[in-house]
Amino acid sequence: MKALIVDDEPKARKNLLNLLTEYCPNVDVINAVGTVDDAVDVINQNDIDLLFLDIEMDGETGFDLLERFEEIDFTIIFITAHDEYALRAFKFSAIDYLLKPVDIDDLKGAVDKVESRKHITSNKAQLDYLMDQLKTNQPPPKLIVHTSESLVFVDFVDIMRCESDEGYTTVHLVNAKPILSSKNIKYFEDLLETRSFFRIHRSHLINLRMVKEYIKNDGGYVVMKDNAILPVSRRKRQEFLDTYLG
Numbered sequence: 001m002k003a004l005i006v007d008d009e010p011k012a013r014k015n016l017l018n019l020l021t022e023y024c025p026n027v028d029v030i031n032a033v034g035t036v037d038d039a040v041d042v043i044n045q046n047d048i049d050l051l052f053l054d055i056e057m058d059g060e061t062g063f064d065l066l067e068r069f070e071e072i073d074f075t076i077i078f079i080t081a082h083d084e085y086a087l088r089a090f091k092f093s094a095i096d097y098l099l100k101p102v103d104i105d106d107l108k109g110a111v112d113k114v115e116s117r118k119h120i121t122s123n124k125a126q127l128d129y130l131m132d133q134l135k136t137n138q139p140p141p142k143l144i145v146h147t148s149e150s151l152v153f154v155d156f157v158d159i160m161r162c163e164s165d166e167g168y169t170t171v172h173l174v175n176a177k178p179i180l181s182s183k184n185i186k187y188f189e190d191l192l193e194t195r196s197f198f199r200i201h202r203s204h205l206i207n208l209r210m211v212k213e214y215i216k217n218d219g220g221y222v223v224m225k226d227n228a229i230l231p232v233s234r235r236k237r238q239e240f241l242d243t244y245l246g
Contacts, residue, residue, distance in 0.1 A: 006039040072127070079098050098110060174226075
């Protein structure tokens with residue numbers, strides 16, 4: 001993959017270049033620049049696959065660069081030192097990001113994700129969603145669900161439960177067909193744990209607002225509003241009851 005690094009800090013550019021050279025041999029860094037104008041010139045003159053983009057640069061931002069292009073046909077990995085809220089915004093918009101200072105394992109994981117994608121997802125949709133969240137400083141109203149071929153925007157209130165499916169996750173919705181996501185259930189747990197969702201079992205993450213009944217017999221299980229009967233694991237039982245009843 002042909003890559004471009006954009007960061008206004010020379011040491012940061014050199015450090016990332018060294019890490020990519022040593023640990024990501026599948027990435028060919030064609031240039032590393034420090035300004036938006038220089039980055040625009042490189043992108044216009046080359047077909048790049050991957051952009052490592054700093055957010056806050058001297059008097060400019062990474063978003064200033066992206067706004068210079070009507071179409072974005074390369075994958076973006078942001079490099080950020082932003083606060084916790086902004087990081088949640090990146091997560092919910094399905095945009096890849098790396099925290100400064102860049103960790104080797106995080107870098108390798110981000111590059112592997114880019115390389116393993118079978119289809120190009122909608123960069124514009126992801127970026128528009130991210131920008132809306134950052135501008136409004138409000139919790140995102142929707143969750144982006146990755147499938148093998150697309151991104152599906154789902155209202156949180158419409159998510160009934162998530163069920164693990166051999167490394168994938170089936171997202172069960174209210175009054176809509178389930179969606180098979182290419183992400184594992186831990187991915188959804190990390191995103192939804194602050195939104196009244198609880199992982200009652202290694203295979204089941206539920207919306208607490210959608211629980212119809214809790215049955216104490218047979219080790220404990222819940223009945224959801226879609227009439228699904230789901231077990232509550234022994235080690236999760238008390239925590240679930242404290243959360244649900246508290």
